[in-house]
Amino acid sequence: MILYFTGTGNTKFAAEYLADHIEDELVSLNDILKYKRPLEFSSDKAFVVCAPIHAWGFPRIIVRLIKRAKFSGSSKLYFIGTMQSQTGDCDKELSRITAEIGMEYMGFCGIPMPNNYITGGKLPTSSQADELIEASLPVMNELSSRIFQELVITKTDCTPFAAIASGAVNALFNRFAVNDKKFIVSGQCTSCGKCEKVCPVNNIKLSSAGVPHFRDYCINCFSCINRCPSEAIDIGNRTIGKRRYVCPEYETWKKSGLIEEWHD
Ligand SMILES: Cc1cc2nc3c(=O)[nH]c(=O)nc-3n(C[C@H](O)[C@H](O)[C@H](O)COP(=O)(O)O)c2cc1C
Ligand code: SF4
Ligand code: SF4
DSSP, X not given: OEXXXXXXXXXXXXXXXXXXXXTOOEEEHHHHHHTTOOOEEEESSOEEEEEEOSSSSOOHHHHHHHHHOEEEEOOEEEEEEEESSOOTTHHHHHHHHHHHTTOEEXXXXXXXXXXXXTTTSOOOOHHHHHHHHHHHHHHHHHHHHHHHTTOOBOOOOOOTTHHHIIIIIHHHIIIIIOSOTTEEEOTTOOOOOHHHHHOTTXXXXXXXXXXXXXXXXXXXXXXXXXXXXXXXXXXXXXXXXXXOOOOOOHHHHHHTTOSXXXXX
């Protein structure tokens, strides 16, 4: 069973690739969180949890979800992180929590994907993004093959000072940077409601006048900012006029022949 959480679609793309190639069930953790569905997962095949890397770690909400979830059937647990380039040593925490919940750790690997961290730098154009995704298809292929055979996977990226990045820096980031205090909505907003719909934790509510309000439990997935059709959501003035990014759909790529069929 492939379980994925996504902000801007990169992790959904990778999870759909895996599910398609190993013919496994796909579960959206966004839906589980948004609609408060039970955290009960049952499968005879290994579980694969996929999430974006946030500050050299798995998003805290996903770590908490894994700790609380009930897994039945298989006891094998894999982790996949989609990232711009660095996963730190987040695999250490993932290995530890797998042991805590009494499951068998089958490894972690990061898949490089386009950057969606709009406050951190320039986001890619759609052709730059396509190139980055294409370059990662062999990684997805290799991971599909190993997971299909239930072989251990290992990370391939290397982060300088990984222990500090995934330790102290990640802790400080989650403590002080993950919030919606500086989120603003400009006059370009058309009250379409898309931001409310895409927020995985229901942190956005449109007022009766159609103005989005942020409710102080944002997890900084950056879905609303990147997906707003009017580019009306900003983080202070740091993102004004900056390019947005949303991952192309896996199915569209497949239909246009961009994904080669994989055979065991
Ligand atoms: C808050 C935040 C923090 C991020 N931190 C990292 C990081 O530490 N290392 C990295 O390589 N990419 C980082 N990124 C980039 C994302 O991990 C990457 O773009 C990911 O594929 C997004 O997946 P999604 O589209 O499924 O949300 C960060 C993105 C966000 C929004
Ligand atoms: S998605 Fe953008 S335009 Fe639509 S309601 Fe939200 S902020 Fe306004
Ligand atoms: S409000 Fe926060 S959690 Fe909700 S979509 Fe926007 S960035 Fe993600």
